[in-house]
Amino acid sequence: FGISGGISFNTEPPVFVPGSAIFTGEGSASVADRNTGTLLFYTNGVTVWNALNEIMPNGTGLKGGSQDLLSSTTAAVIVPRPGNSNQYYIVTIDEGSSGQSDEGVYYNLLDMTLDGGKGDIVAGQKNILLQPTPTEKLEAVPAANGIDYWIITHNFNEFYSFLLSGSGFQAPSVVSVAGGGLANTAGHLKANRRFDQLACGSLFEGQMKLFRFDNATGAVSDLISWKLAPVLLGFSPLIYGVEFSPDGRLLYVNNLNAVIQYDITLSTPQDIENSAYQLAPTDFAQPASMQLAPNGKIYINSGTVDVINCPNQQGAACGYQKAALANQTGGGGYGLPKWVYYADESPGTASNEISVTDSCAGTPVLFSLKDTSSLTAIRWSFGDPDSGTNTATGGNTSHIFSLPGSYEAAAILETECGTDTLLKIVTIADCDTTVVPDCTVSLPNAFTPNSDGSNDQFASARECVQTTLQFALM
Numbered sequence: 001f002g003i004s005g006g007i008s009f010n011t012e013p014p015v016f017v018p019g020s021a022i023f024t025g026e027g028s029a030s031v032a033d034r035n036t037g038t039l040l041f042y043t044n045g046v047t048v049w050n051a052l053n054e055i056m057p058n059g060t061g062l063k064g065g066s067q068d069l070l071s072s073t074t075a076a077v078i079v080p081r082p083g084n085s086n087q088y089y090i091v092t093i094d095e096g097s098s099g100q101s102d103e104g105v106y107y108n109l110l111d112m113t114l115d116g117g118k119g120d121i122v123a124g125q126k127n128i129l130l131q132p133t134p135t136e137k138l139e140a141v142p143a144a145n146g147i148d149y150w151i152i153t154h155n156f157n158e159f160y161s162f163l164l165s166g167s168g169f170q171a172p173s174v175v176s177v178a179g180g181g182l183a184n185t186a187g188h189l190k191a192n193r194r195f196d197q198l199a200c201g202s203l204f205e206g207q208m209k210l211f212r213f214d215n216a217t218g219a220v221s222d223l224i225s226w227k228l229a230p231v232l233l234g235f236s237p238l239i240y241g242v243e244f245s246p247d248g249r250l251l252y253v254n255n256l257n258a259v260i261q262y263d264i265t266l267s268t269p270q271d272i273e274n275s276a277y278q279l280a281p282t283d284f285a286q287p288a289s290m291q292l293a294p295n296g297k298i299y300i301n302s303g304t305v306d307v308i309n310c311p312n313q314q315g316a317a318c319g320y321q322k323a324a325l326a327n328q329t330g331g332g333g334y335g336l337p338k339w340v341y342y343a344d345e346s347p348g349t350a351s352n353e354i355s356v357t358d359s360c361a362g363t364p365v366l367f368s369l370k371d372t373s374s375l376t377a378i379r380w381s382f383g384d385p386d387s388g389t390n391t392a393t394g395g396n397t398s399h400i401f402s403l404p405g406s407y408e409a410a411a412i413l414e415t416e417c418g419t420d421t422l423l424k425i426v427t428i429a430d431c432d433t434t435v436v437p438d439c440t441v442s443l444p445n446a447f448t449p450n451s452d453g454s455n456d457q458f459a460s461a462r463e464c465v466q467t468t469l470q471f472a473l474m
Contacts, residue, residue, distance in 0.1 A: 002025075002330060005332065006019070014295065016326065021049050040112060041056070045064020045074075045076040058120050062092050069095055072093055074188065094136075105129075130173075138189065139189045149163075161220070187238065198212075198213045210224040210225070240254060248264075287306065290308075307320075319416075352422055360428070361401060361430055366396070368395065401426075
């Protein structure tokens with residue numbers, strides 16, 4: 001991002017990585033290997049560099065802005081091609097209202113097997129128009145089928161959702177007239193972690209816009225809007241950076257002057273507007289792009305890279321921190337790459353989950369957590385005081401329940417952001433392992449010892465099939 005900037009999330013805390021070849025004042029995109037975290041390539045929307053910081057042979061002249069300005073908010077997003085682990089789509093969007101007759105959304109197909117494994121854009125698959133638009137807003141959202149993607153942009157009152165499958169972009173797009181008068185061109189369009197809401201701002205109205213998104217159909221609907229005032233009265237109405245908290249309950253917004261937090265769970269637009277909490281002072285470098293990162297924190301490009309450490313927490317408890325990256329020697333500008341989720345990732349709130357094994361009464365039930373990386377301590381309560389051992393500590397544990405029935409188990413999680421409690425209803429079955437014989441007794445009613453194979457002997461016969469019955473609630 002910016003000028004020679006980079007961040008690696010392969011360590012905790014993440015570290016600044018200098019030396020990239022990128023140069024841009026705004027949007028950028030990058031992608032790493034899903035399994036190893038190794039950088040594959042990156043772009044400013046116009047030029048594409050490989051992991052060795054070399055320009056790819058066919059990697060110039062993309063339409064994510066002009067070479068002179070490099071001033072598109074998003075510039076590009078990189079989306080893995082469904083069903084092909086070697087190919088990626090670079091979807092670009094031009095500078096808004098550039099006056100160019102060909103401004104809009106374009107796609108390019110990149111194959112990592114080309115140029116000796118360093119990657120290149122496939123011949124004939126470069127700068128292919130998807131949608132003319134004068135805006136700079138672009139988002140990529142996994143589809144409900146866990147395979148495909150939706151690429152979303154808009155043109156004033158209309159949203160356009162393009163389905164990307166393994167065979168490429170499907171025509172026509174899904175067009176939604178969702179209202180809201182999205183007249184401004186700059187600023188981000190963002191989806192929440194559940195992929196069912198979209199948020200962006202409107203410059204001329206000075207308003208935030210929140211929409212419902214259906215990632216099964218691509219439809220955008222149910223506009224909710226509120227004014228940026230009163231917190232930012234007297235400041236620019238340009239809404240630039242937008243990001244959802246991991247749990248989707250809070251929305252963070254900035255206007256290149258200050259960062260505002262809103263509670264979007266409230267019932268009316270006026271209530272949402274009144275929940276505004278200003279996180280950062282207005283006398284520091286301009287906060288611009290905000291991006292939820294793999295570690296569950298929101299990073300902000302404001303010249304330095306700032307961070308919201310606990311974005312699920314309201315007010316000052318969210319933990320806004322300036323200059324979060326040690327030894328930052330590059331970057332700057334307004335942009336940060338979008339985090340494009342893999343389509344087969346389960347939609348959710350990026351929160352933790354309790355996993356429980358099946359079990360019968362009298363045998364250990366195993367408990368574990370989906371993610372323990374950010375936890376400083378874990379305490380368990382199994383809701384079974386009659387057992388005599390109703391509590392435990394640690395990430396993986398077990399418990400033998402005293403009787404069959406349903407129990408509410410709890411994991412109390414300690415993090416730098418405070419304490420969180422996860423609940424899980426566990427139903428223990430009475431497993432019966434009794435052997436039940438199923439017998440048939442045959443008694444002959446005649447005795448004919450004539451060697452014809454029928455009733456030659458006077459005796460009873462019994463055949464038994466032993467069946468083990470075991471019941472357990474899954």
